[in-house]
Amino acid sequence: MDVILFTLFNGLLYGMLLFMLSSGLTLIFGMMGVLNFAHASFFMLGAYFAYQISKYIGFIPALFIAPLIIAFCGAMVEKYALRRVHKFGHVAELLFTFGLFYIIEELVQMIWGKVPVGYHVPEYMDFTLFSMSGMGYQAYAMFTLVVSIAMFIVLFSVLTKTRAGLIIQAALTHPEIVSSLGHNVPKVFMLVFGLGCALAGLAGVLAGNTLGTEPSMALSLGPIVFVVIVVGGLGSLKGALVASILIGIVQTTAISLDYSINNFIELIGFSVDIESLWRILIDLTISQIAPILPYLLLVLMLIFRPRGLFGNRDV
Amino acid sequence: MGEELQMLNKFFKIFLFTISLVYFSSAIKAEDTIKIAIIEPMSGPLASVGLDLIEGLEFYAERINKAGGVLGGKHIEIVPYDNAMVAEKTIQQLRKVIDEDIRYVTQGVGSNHALNIIKTLGKHNKRNPGKEVIFLNHSAVTTSFTNELCNFYHFRFDANVDMKVAALVSQMTKDPSIKKVYLLNQNYAYGQSFQAAARRLLAERAPQIEIVGDELIVPFGKILDFNPYVSKITSSGADTILTGNWGPDAARLITATANSQLKVKFYTIYAGIPAAMNSMGVKISTFNPIVQVTEAHENDPSHPDWLKEIDKEYMAFSNKSPYADRQRFMIEMFAAAVEKAGTADPTAVAWAMEGMTARGAHGDVYMRPDDHQMHFDMVLSHISTDVEKTFIYNNEDYGMAYVTDGWVDMADITLPTTCKMKRPKK
Numbered sequence: 001m002d003v004i005l006f007t008l009f010n011g012l013l014y015g016m017l018l019f020m021l022s023s024g025l026t027l028i029f030g031m032m033g034v035l036n037f038a039h040a041s042f043f044m045l046g047a048y049f050a051y052q053i054s055k056y057i058g059f060i061p062a063l064f065i066a067p068l069i070i071a072f073c074g075a076m077v078e079k080y081a082l083r084r085v086h087k088f089g090h091v092a093e094l095l096f097t098f099g100l101f102y103i104i105e106e107l108v109q110m111i112w113g114k115v116p117v118g119y120h121v122p123e124y125m126d127f128t129l130f131s132m133s134g135m136g137y138q139a140y141a142m143f144t145l146v147v148s149i150a151m152f153i154v155l156f157s158v159l160t161k162t163r164a165g166l167i168i169q170a171a172l173t174h175p176e177i178v179s180s181l182g183h184n185v186p187k188v189f190m191l192v193f194g195l196g197c198a199l200a201g202l203a204g205v206l207a208g209n210t211l212g213t214e215p216s217m218a219l220s221l222g223p224i225v226f227v228v229i230v231v232g233g234l235g236s237l238k239g240a241l242v243a244s245i246l247i248g249i250v251q252t253t254a255i256s257l258d259y260s261i262n263n264f265i266e267l268i269g270f271s272v273d274i275e276s277l278w279r280i281l282i283d284l285t286i287s288q289i290a291p292i293l294p295y296l297l298l299v300l301m302l303i304f305r306p307r308g309l310f311g312n313r314d315v
Numbered sequence: 316m317g318e319e320l321q322m323l324n325k326f327f328k329i330f331l332f333t334i335s336l337v338y339f340s341s342a343i344k345a346e347d348t349i350k351i352a353i354i355e356p357m358s359g360p361l362a363s364v365g366l367d368l369i370e371g372l373e374f375y376a377e378r379i380n381k382a383g384g385v386l387g388g389k390h391i392e393i394v395p396y397d398n399a400m401v402a403e404k405t406i407q408q409l410r411k412v413i414d415e416d417i418r419y420v421t422q423g424v425g426s427n428h429a430l431n432i433i434k435t436l437g438k439h440n441k442r443n444p445g446k447e448v449i450f451l452n453h454s455a456v457t458t459s460f461t462n463e464l465c466n467f468y469h470f471r472f473d474a475n476v477d478m479k480v481a482a483l484v485s486q487m488t489k490d491p492s493i494k495k496v497y498l499l500n501q502n503y504a505y506g507q508s509f510q511a512a513a514r515r516l517l518a519e520r521a522p523q524i525e526i527v528g529d530e531l532i533v534p535f536g537k538i539l540d541f542n543p544y545v546s547k548i549t550s551s552g553a554d555t556i557l558t559g560n561w562g563p564d565a566a567r568l569i570t571a572t573a574n575s576q577l578k579v580k581f582y583t584i585y586a587g588i589p590a591a592m593n594s595m596g597v598k599i600s601t602f603n604p605i606v607q608v609t610e611a612h613e614n615d616p617s618h619p620d621w622l623k624e625i626d627k628e629y630m631a632f633s634n635k636s637p638y639a640d641r642q643r644f645m646i647e648m649f650a651a652a653v654e655k656a657g658t659a660d661p662t663a664v665a666w667a668m669e670g671m672t673a674r675g676a677h678g679d680v681y682m683r684p685d686d687h688q689m690h691f692d693m694v695l696s697h698i699s700t701d702v703e704k705t706f707i708y709n710n711e712d713y714g715m716a717y718v719t720d721g722w723v724d725m726a727d728i729t730l731p732t733t734c735k736m737k738r739p740k741k
Contacts, residue, residue, distance in 0.1 A: 014540040114363035116594035136576030216360030220536040255543035291533040
């Protein structure tokens with residue numbers, strides 16, 4: 001019972017972190033059909049801005065100010081750069097965001113240096129809120145969980161219940177008709193791009209202090225985000241949520257399973273005595289490959305259901 | 316118009332003449348230096364590590380030069396090359412080093428790069444007698460480089476993985492409260508060798524300590540959430556974690572452990588390096604004791620006065636606290652070997668360096684001739700705020716440094732070698 005409780009709760013915690021990272025990207029990917037290679041860079045910028053702002057004013061102001069600055073940066077990038085590249089096609093847009101990734105990485109190194117910065121959890125949230133199954137849970141981690149759930153609820157209601165949300169959803173699939181109805185579609189695109197980047201920035205503010213804030217963080221966090229949005233379905237917020245929690249639970253469970261194919265073979269009564277590459281393969285435990293399982297899921301999803309769990313567009 | 320053109324022509328000739336004068340004069344100066352090429356990451360995620368090491372080497376070389384250099388006034392010149400942590404680039408840069416007739420190369424960040432250098436130089440030295448290049452290995456700790464891969468033209472100045480684990484285990488035996496240890500390492504060559512050494516040395520030196528867990532994780536920051544591992548460690552009942560982890564893999568493990576309020580001791584090599592300290596912050600770095608093994612540290616009570624002077628100079632030069640004393644004794648031993656050999660020819664210098672001693676923070680350091688592995692006493696320390704000299708990095712004060720737990724004698728970390736070195740005829 002203890003193990004199941006831990007698996008579900010920790011899976012939820014980790015899953016919501018992944019959701020925070022990827023919600024912005026699925027919106028942008030779904031809307032513009034372009035892989036924003038620099039999405040994780042905005043995440044990194046969010047962490048660095050939060051570090052800088054919280055040094056002078058404090059964490060809570062940073063929580064609001066940093067994402068706003070990132071939203072502004074994202075909107076400017078869309079208006080003055082991405083829009084011009086748009087007419088050259090998806091590949092051009094991808095290459096542009098690829099270049100943007102490197103530029104942001106270099107800028108960060110120039111301003112804050114190449115070593116990790118001391119961005120830490122605020123002291124008033126750095127205590128154990130409660131214990132479960134022998135493990136303490138930090139108040140800050142619960143705060144992050146609450147904020148990420150709130151993020152989903154707010155986003156979901158805005159997109160499905162408000163007029164602006166409906167326009168955005170329509171512009172996702174029928175931009176020409178929406179434009180002919182008099183709506184400023186380019187402005188919608190700019191707002192969504194800014195919003196997507198702001199979400200990444202908010203994730204950076206919340207996660208930068210526990211994961212470590214350094215120039216290479218964008219590079220290491222990029223891949224898992226793509227898995228989430230593809231498995232969930234491009235453009236689907238609901239899908240991103242489900243995929244994130246699914247991956248969170250699968251990975252948490254897998255790490256506790258120290259069983260290998262060899263164990264299974266021995267269990268059913270045989271004993272294998274081969275000394276070769278195969279040995280390495282069958283000695284591999286599930287816990288050792290746990291971090292790779294999401295990517296396995298990605299591959300399977302692309303083979304059997306390319307549109308993801310809740311997506312409308314094929315990849 | 317013609318007159319102006321003539322003036323321009325004259326000016327141009329004078330300009331060309333001056334340029335060639337400057338070029339040739341600097342070319343003449345160049346022959347008075349002994350060049351050591353350093354191939355490290357100067358760009359990319361590990362750039363700060365590489366650049367700091369290059370800076371350190373330049374500092375220690377400058378000290379020798381200011382004191383008169385070697386062989387009657389020749390200066391040691393450090394020539395940096397960027398490998399951007401790409402293995403092929405290391406080989407490319409090495410070829411450049413050979414082409415530019417530089418006879419000494421040093422490297423240490425990344426054992427796979429060191430392996431490439433050993434292999435490439437092995438072939439080059441065999442095929443080009445009289446043009447040999449020496450590899451001064453300052454930090455690549457894979458034990459096999461001084462075992463089955465040992466080479467006459469390779470010298471290692473850092474204790475290898477087996478030696479460091481031996482020091483950690485020896486220190487662990489001095490603590491009777493350590494009864495159950497959990498091994499957690501990165502699943503690649505270095506992590507696996509740490510794991511193997513840990514199992515072997517625990518069995519040899521600490522049979523009373525029970526290994527309650529042995530984990531290999533996907534390395535290099537891929538794992539964001541360490542809570543499942545903390546959960547496993549908690550249920551195993553371990554009181555100590557023995558890990559070779561470095562970088563985010565170490566910082567995230569320690570952070571997750573502290574946030575879960577799990578009380579364990581960490582015995583590590585690289586988990587407490589200054590950059591990690593700063594990233595984790597004071598609370599996490601001191602919640603659980605984080606023990607590491609180094610060749611020296613500034614707050615050690617037996618830190619010699621002469622070394623304290625050099626530390627001060629280092630701080631003035633780089634705005635950073637010194638960390639890797641092995642860079643100092645590498646350059647000092649190199650200079651002494653050149654003097655002893657009376658020439659900068661690599662083969663003679665190699666012969667001179669075998670069996671040589673140099674001054675260390677706790678007695679002399681000794682270059683064992685059998686395998687070209689440097690030996691020295693090692694100090695075990697844990698991170699604390701209760702220190703006189705805190706770590707400073709680029710004028711930022713980290714508020715923490717190391718407090719000595721104990722020294723392990725050179726004799727205790729002198730391990731047998733399988734090296735069968737082929738030496739040139741004297």
